[in-house]
Amino acid sequence: MDLGIKGKFALVTGGSRGLGKAAAISLAKEGTNVAICGRTESDLNTTVQEIKSLGVESKGFILDISDLSTLEETYNVISEKFGTINILVNNVGGSKVREDFSGTSLEGFMQTFDLNLFGAFEMMKLVTPEMKNKKWGRIINIASIWGREYGGNISYMSSKSALISMTKHAAVSLAKDGILVNSIAPGSIAHEKGTWERFQNENSKDVVDDFISNNLPMGKFGWPEPVGDLVSYLSSDRLGILTGSCIVIDGGQSHSMI
Numbered sequence: 001m002d003l004g005i006k007g008k009f010a011l012v013t014g015g016s017r018g019l020g021k022a023a024a025i026s027l028a029k030e031g032t033n034v035a036i037c038g039r040t041e042s043d044l045n046t047t048v049q050e051i052k053s054l055g056v057e058s059k060g061f062i063l064d065i066s067d068l069s070t071l072e073e074t075y076n077v078i079s080e081k082f083g084t085i086n087i088l089v090n091n092v093g094g095s096k097v098r099e100d101f102s103g104t105s106l107e108g109f110m111q112t113f114d115l116n117l118f119g120a121f122e123m124m125k126l127v128t129p130e131m132k133n134k135k136w137g138r139i140i141n142i143a144s145i146w147g148r149e150y151g152g153n154i155s156y157m158s159s160k161s162a163l164i165s166m167t168k169h170a171a172v173s174l175a176k177d178g179i180l181v182n183s184i185a186p187g188s189i190a191h192e193k194g195t196w197e198r199f200q201n202e203n204s205k206d207v208v209d210d211f212i213s214n215n216l217p218m219g220k221f222g223w224p225e226p227v228g229d230l231v232s233y234l235s236s237d238r239l240g241i242l243t244g245s246c247i248v249i250d251g252g253q254s255h256s257m258i
Helices: 018-029 041-052 068-081 107-134 154-177 195-202 205-217 224-234
Strands: 008-012 032-037 060-061 087-091 136-143 179-186 246-250
Touching: 008 018, 008 107, 018 032, 018 060, 018 087, 018 136, 018 224, 032 041, 032 068, 041 060, 060 068, 068 107, 087 107, 107 136, 107 154, 107 179, 136 154, 154 179, 154 195, 154 224, 179 224, 195 205, 224 246
Parallel strands: 008 032, 008 087, 032 060, 087 136, 136 179, 179 246
Antiparallel strands: none
């Protein structure tokens, strides 16, 4: 299936590893030029070389998405050195807060929103003017099933829920400009340095097996590549009127949690 995105320019935040890397590699396989942002130069360089080996352009840029004061300056550098962005993948996310409601401070709550929501909002504001000029654009926000279901800490759940709502609002606002905006809600995805990779490493086999049997109908954790391929499809010319949706990719996890 030709997705119609060969030669276009994509920007993937948190694109040097995990879900972001899978998205960047999948887009590159479709002939899309891909810029990636991240905080670790060595990871960026390694992934850029992998992307280039697929025959497209790629550059890596150091960026802390939660440092809102630097986003516009860095985005201008990306546009100047790489090209006008047609596809934005807001992938960066996480939470340093692990406490429940009673133990979560306002500072920790806001830090998670900086990382999971406010940075994504600012990046959307930066890319959309040129997308409007071209009457074509794709924005994909990586949310989480914990933005739809109960699970995780309050700051993570709240910020991912807000990201899904922001996606819906932006989709309606930008529809007449030819910009399609969707979100993806992954479930438990095991990847290097990821939350569920840490869960597996930090717990006994019995604990991990119990979690899998009670929560994962397919009997295994997910992996990044299917999420990356979904990103490519949501970036494509094949969407028609698909916008404002939150697509769950969790192997049935959200329907079986106890």
